[in-house]
Amino acid sequence: MYGLIGQMLAQDGQREELISLLLQMKDEMPGCLSYVIAEDQENANAIWISEVWTDKASHADSLQLTHVQATIAKARPIIAGFGHRFETAPRGGVGLPG
Known part of the structure; x- marks a missing residue:
């Protein structure tokens, strides 16, 4: 398995809108x-x-x-930048194989 944990920064006061957009990609x-x-x-x-x-x-x-490309395009204007980013190798857990 491949894991990714990343921090994204929204423009001031735009965090809720960014969250809403990114949650559209879950399907x-x-x-x-x-x-x-x-x-x-x-x-x-x-x-x-x-x-x-x-x-x-x-x-x-x-x-x-x-x-996903469409959602990224909508989100791009309200993304102020990126913080930490970590790649991981998940070994299992609740709802995951292993």
Whole structure:
């Protein structure tokens, strides 16, 4: 499995809109085992995206999907930047194989 945990920064006051847009991508992503959007508790403009995929190629392929590209295009104007990014190798857990 392939995991990705990343911090995304919204433009001031736009976090809720960014979260709403990103949650639209939770459906129809082949190979996605887990996709979680969470508010950062210390930064009012930051969110965390935690993903688990069957493999790294599935994640890369998802970025080419039409609905994912459309969502990214809508979100781009309200993304102020990116913070930390971690790639992981999930071993299992609730709802995950292994």
